[in-house]
Amino acid sequence: MRVCVDIQSVLAQRAGVGRYTRSLVQHLAAEPAIAELALFYFDFRRRGLPFDPAGARPRAVRWLPGRAASFLWKTVNWPPFQWLAGEADVYHFPNFVLPPLRGGKAVVTIHDMSFLRYPAFAEARNRRYLTARIADTARRADAIITDSRFSAGEITALLKADPARVHPIHLGIADSFRPPDAAAAAAARRRLGIARPYLLTVGTVEPRKNLPFLADVFERLEGVYRGALVVAGTAGWHVEPILRRMRESPRAADIRYISYVADADLPSLYAGADLFLCASFYEGFGFPPLEAMACGAPVVSSCGGALREVLGDGARLIEGFDADGWAGTVARLLADEPGRRALAAAGRRRAARYSWAETARRTADVYRQVTA
DSSP states (O other), rough: OOOEEEEEHHHHHHSSHHHHHHHHHHHHHHHHTTTTTEEEEEEEEEOOOOOOTOOOOOEEEOOOOHHHHHHHHHHHSOOOOHHHOOOOSSSEEESOOOOOOOOOOOOEEOOOOOOOOOOOGOOOHHHHHHHHHHHHHHOSSSSSESHHHHHHHHHHHOOOOGGGEEEOOOOOOOTOOOHHHHHHHHHHHHHTOOOOEEEEEEBBBBGOOHHHHHHHHHHTTTOOSSEEEEEOOOBBBTHHHHHHHTTSSSSSGGGEEOHHHHHHHTTHHHHTEEEEEEESSOOOSSSSHHHHHTTTTEEEOOOOTHHHHHHGGGSSESSSSSSSHHHHHHHHTOHHHHHHHHHHHHHHHHHOOOOHHHHHHHHHHHHHHHHH
């Protein structure tokens, strides 16, 4: 079976869909059913791949900018994808939408439906693009992969997709996300400028992550917790009001914003936190709290979207967004060291269920189904 995966998102995004695509293709090459794995991307500026393709064959187009191709696909529905990428039995598009395709089987990953379920939390241009393309994508795809059973239900409900063509496949956790060596972890935190106890949240800084609410919770812990609130993540859309809320907090001196943190330093950042907090309104899966659990951090999380399904009994889950209630739960855990240790142990057991090898195996099963 010849498989071609569109990996453009790896070049554009270090987290989210980019991380999913990179991790998936690095494990797909080991699947025995895949005789040839091609990785397609536009490389007009000739920068090459930012990762090891691990046995796959890169297939780059250098004579056409990706933006130009995207414009043509949106406006005139041309050229067919395989004219650029070459022939394959299966084409996998991991970033929500299908381009024009004539021949071969089309598999698309629709990670979540937040842009339809919570349109106010989506950047306007991206929301318009996805809203305009998603129904046609769901109609044309031979199979739709999504990150959770929750998202599968959202896709069938909102897009009227045939449930038989929707395949929930949980994502994995990289082997690097584990409790780090204590000395190395301390050195990493020094590099990041963290020298005091802290609560942590990680993720793209955007409205959906509900960071102003975490500032409310943190303010209620004054006199209870003398450490910091560390917010780590790339700035997303509509970021300035969120950063301004943190700057104007009565505890602004105790709130530390760190932009993008390299994967090599994330385990140390996770492991050093007294608690990891996730107050997201909606997640199709939820990488950061699961990664924190794998690294030994006790996690307190909302139930937004798929978080209950993914985190399960490995996190302290809180329904709704009552700041006093959250602050009370956090304060009780901070005062209960045995309870935090037990929660961290439960989180590690839960996180151990998730592997990229299993994600790749189940993804290859979908390829086999559509070509059978």
